[in-house]
């Protein structure tokens with residue numbers, strides 16, 4: 571849990587509270603949050619211990635939605651946008667948390683791979699970053715793509731764009747959905763390909779802006 575600026579997608583620039591949920595079975599080889607993959611009771615610690623740490627760690631804490639809101643207040647967070655990410659947040663039923671946050675005046679966003687059913691408040695902005703043919707053998711669900719407000723695809727080569735094209739054919743309509751390409755790991759060739767393709771398709775470029783300026 572931390573407060574920073576949303577660095578990716580159409581909401582780039584918005585001050586946000588990030589909640590990073592533990593556990594992910596998808597297995598992207600280039601994942602920049604591998605410390606969130608393992609769910610193991612032996613890794614559970616206190617919220618205070620996790621918040622006090624500055625470096626990435628596999629340790630995590632277990633709280634309910636009311637306790638999480640109390641932690642936001644205790645930390646003195648002022649952002650009113652909450653990004654729920656992971657790990658794979660849609661392994662969990664996010665309806666109670668997103669409903670509570672909206673009822674308390676926050677806006678919410680979920681960052682998901684689309685491999686689990688998206689269970690959240692209808693007001694939540696859902697970013698699906700499809701993961702195709704990854705090691706964990708998970709499939710992207712059409713229901714997740716249908717729910718998406720934004721489809722933000724990580725790419726490094728033309729093959730990844732071709733795979734996205736096949737996936738987008740399964741979506742009933744792209745009206746009102748933002749399609750973004752996000753270069754994997756700031757690679758120069760990936761960025762060049764993303765720029766070229768975004769211009770030719772009228773899609774959005776999503777850079778991981780937080781990495782360029784060295785913030786969380």
Ligand SMILES: C[S@@+](CC[C@H](N)C(=O)[O-])C[C@H]1O[C@@H](n2cnc3c(N)ncnc32)[C@H](O)[C@@H]1O
Pocket residue numbers: 594600601602603655656657658659681682683684698699722724752753754755756778
């Ligand atoms: C770490 S994931 C967590 C949420 C969810 N599991 C997912 O994949 O959407 C958050 C975002 O970071 C992106 N991402 C992860 N590693 C990346 C990398 N090396 N380069 C670019 N984007 C990356 C994912 O595609 C996703 O959009």
Ligand SMILES: Nc1nc2[nH]cc(C(=O)O)c2c(=O)[nH]1
Pocket residue numbers: 574575576577578603655656681780785786
């Ligand atoms: N600043 C910042 N913006 C982000 N947008 C999505 C992120 C994620 O890891 O889900 C992320 C992140 O880790 N940091």
Ligand code: SF4
Pocket residue numbers: 594595596597598601602603604606656657658683701
């Ligand atoms: S789905 Fe998301 S958290 Fe899971 S391995 Fe891929 S990028 Fe990482």
Ligand SMILES: [Mg+2]
Pocket residue numbers: 602603
């Ligand atoms: Mg990140």
